[in-house]
Amino acid sequence: MAVFVYAENINGIYKKAAFEAVSYAKAVADQAGDTVTAISVNPTDASDVLYKYGASNVINIKDEGLKSFSAKAYAQAISEVANGNIIIFPHTTDASSIAPMLAVMNGHSLITNALDAPESLSPFQVKRKAFSGKGFMHAKAESAGVIITVSQNAFGVKENPVSGSEEVKNLSVANEDTKVISHEQSSGKLDLKEAEIVVSAGRGMKGPENWGMIEDLANVLGAATACSKPVSDIGWRPHTEHVGQTGKAISPNLYIAVGISGAIQHLAGVNSSKTIVVINSDAEAPFFKSADYGVVGDAFQIIPALTEKIKALKG
Numbered sequence: 670m671a672v673f674v675y676a677e678n679i680n681g682i683y684k685k686a687a688f689e690a691v692s693y694a695k696a697v698a699d700q701a702g703d704t705v706t707a708i709s710v711n712p713t714d715a716s717d718v719l720y721k722y723g724a725s726n727v728i729n730i731k732d733e734g735l736k737s738f739s740a741k742a743y744a745q746a747i748s749e750v751a752n753g754n755i756i757i758f759p760h761t762t763d764a765s766s767i768a769p770m771l772a773v774m775n776g777h778s779l780i781t782n783a784l785d786a787p788e789s790l791s792p793f794q795v796k797r798k799a800f801s802g803k804g805f806m807h808a809k810a811e812s813a814g815v816i817i818t819v820s821q822n823a824f825g826v827k828e829n830p831v832s833g834s835e836e837v838k839n840l841s842v843a844n845e846d847t848k849v850i851s852h853e854q855s856s857g858k859l860d861l862k863e864a865e866i867v868v869s870a871g872r873g874m875k876g877p878e879n880w881g882m883i884e885d886l887a888n889v890l891g892a893a894t895a896c897s898k899p900v901s902d903i904g905w906r907p908h909t910e911h912v913g914q915t916g917k918a919i920s921p922n923l924y925i926a927v928g929i930s931g932a933i934q935h936l937a938g939v940n941s942s943k944t945i946v947v948i949n950s951d952a953e954a955p956f957f958k959s960a961d962y963g964v965v966g967d968a969f970q971i972i973p974a975l976t977e978k979i980k981a982l983k984g
């Protein structure tokens with residue numbers, strides 16, 4: 670029986686998290702001696718992009734009612750096509766709310782935030798993130814059926830091309846519980862959760878008028894921008910940029926924190942980043958304890974100089 674994976678798209682375009690989840694599913698399927706079936710809802714992208722990461726079959730659900738997102742309706746639609754014992758999701762905001770619904774519907778075990786390929790398939794056992802990324806645990810599924818969410822940027826996107834086939838399923842799932850009233854689009858060019866590099870800043874920037882230098886650095890690095898909670902609370906930056914325990918949890922390859930003290934609630938959302946660079950004028954700032962690289966100094970001098978150096982290197 671196939672290993673199923675939910676390939677999430679945004680406005681029909683597959684997310685990087687979908688490629689990572691398919692890559693993960695391929696590793697699981699290889700362990701099981703099986704194939705990967707990817708499921709997507711109303712995609713516009715061609716299925717070829719999923720074959721590239723190891724999906725042998727792609728089921729495209731076409732359902733007008735699913736044009737607005739509802740975890741319950743999506744779980745219902747996925748349950749109609751995924752009839753295997755292993756169903757994998759990326760740990761995105763949407764997918765991590767579909768997965769528990771589906772687990773309840775199917776009576777499957779749910780393991781969230783998987784970090785590595787499974788240690789065993791029967792029972793399903795895998796290393797997962799715990800305590801907001803401050804620790805790890807090895808979780809074992811109690812039932813034969815298991816639903817996994819894969820922590821973003823943990824397993825990585827791995828090309829594994831296969832020749833694939835596509836099936837279109839026309840569904841009309843009831844989607845009456847949710848009505849989208851308004852939709853807030855992040856101001857940044859890049860989706861914060863998908864970004865490989867994030868430049869983030871805090872109250873040390875003194876005011877919103879100083880964010881130009883943060884955006885310049887982000888632009889030159891091809892990075893998304895983020896901020897600490899107080900910065901979005903006082904309206905210097907949009908709430909979509911707030912990272913931390915009560916904001917977005919991100920795990921980019923590089924997180925550059927400028928003028929952020931490193932409170933535990935901030936770290937909870939960023940400490941899974943692969944490399945952390947901290948720029949702070951206070952050598953005693955707690956963030957330095959979590960940093961891979963630290964620069965003690967005034968951001969107002971360091972950031973423009975750094976941007977110029979990177980521009981010169983790139984040029």
Ligand SMILES: Cc1cc2nc3c(=O)[nH]c(=O)nc-3n(C[C@H](O)[C@H](O)[C@H](O)COP(=O)(O)OP(=O)(O)OC[C@H]3O[C@@H](n4cnc5c(N)ncnc54)[C@H](O)[C@@H]3O)c2cc1C
Binds near residue numbers: 929
């Ligand atoms: C329940 C709860 C949930 C919370 N959730 C979150 C969350 O999700 N995310 C979050 O971020 N916070 C959260 N907080 C708030 C958190 O505790 C901190 O108050 C907050 O992270 C501090 O933001 P900051 O680092 O921008 O500001 P500050 O703590 O004021 O730090 C500013 C830093 O800038 C440095 N600085 C000043 N001038 C310069 C300069 N010229 N150059 C370089 N550095 C300079 C200072 O040395 C200082 O370290 C939460 C708090 C609570 C109680």
